[in-house]
Amino acid sequence: MAHFEEAAPGLTIGTFQDAPPWIVVDISLATIIVASWPGRLWEIQVVHRASEQPAADAGYVRATAVHVVRELSPAILFGANGEAVASILSVAAQLTLVQRDQLARLHSEAGDEAYSQVWNRWLVESDPTSDHCGDDHRNTLAVVSGKRRSPLGAAPTVLHSVLSRRATEVDGAAAFVEDGEERYFSPAWSKAFxxxxxxxxxxxxxxxxxxxxxxxxxxxxxxxLAGIE
Incomplete structure (x- = not known):
């Protein structure tokens, strides 16, 4: 929302008019959809709710005015070690072709297997009745488990978005393979990802x-990648 470009703690933002566009307020960090990265994350209090609200289990409310309490590090969206994850996103956003080749060269089946095992361990802990327990998750970016979608929240899909943007910048159309309406990373970019x-x-x-x-x-x-530019 444009009003949040000037947001600061202590400000009240909104129209107070009971008509769209609404301010969409997530009830918890787990329900936040990360539309772009990097971004800003605000803790707010709803000052005025819209009369038209979503279903009770939607995970968000509609407001016409909110009070800004404080700014939070968006890295908390990726869990307790979110800052470390955010640092990798920063590297991905500036990845060079030389670095891509290094990551692709050292990609391993053992890494794929360990990644899949982490997913399954998380599913057993968070949702043992999930139909996806025991699956091969080496290509998994999200699995709905309660309000969470991965062991790191939105991090896998955010990384995909960040690297897609960077791949386009440095490698253009060669970074992708087109299959009808689908688009995938080319082999080198896929392994680097x-x-x-x-x-x-x-x-x-x-x-x-x-x-x-x-x-x-x-x-x-x-x-x-240490020392490689």
Whole structure:
């Protein structure tokens, strides 16, 4: 919403007019949809609710005016270790072709397997009745489990968006493979993406989800970028 471009703690923002466009206020961090990255995250209090509200289980309310309490680090959307995940997103946003090639070269099946195991461990903890428990999750970016979509919240899909933008900047159409209406990363970018995704899980996932050996496997390709520009 344009009004939030000038937002600051203590301000009241809105029209107070009971008509759209509404201010959409998420009830919890788990329901927030990250439309772009980087972005800003505000804790607010609803001053005036709209008369037209979504279903009770929607996870958000509509407001016509809100009071800005404080600004939060958007990295908290990725869990307790969100700052570490955000640092990987920053690298992805500036990735060079040389770095891409390094990540692709060191992508491993062992990393894919460890990544899948983290997903399954998380599903067993968060939703043991899920139909996706025990699946091969090496290409998984989101699984609905209660209000959460991954062990790192929106991080996998945000990384995909960030790297897609960067791939377009440095490699253009060659970064993707077109299949009808679908578009995928080309092999080199796909492997680089997987290596970055593995690093996010290594640095961001809760300790109960990743063994020490798995963490080392997941982070290996990313750590090899040290000194490479």
């Amino acid at each position: 997987a290596s970055l995704l593995h690093a996010c899980f290594a640095m961001g996932a809760e300790a109960s989800l990743v063994s020490k050996d798995q963490r080392s496997t997941l982070i290996a390709a990313y750590e090899s």
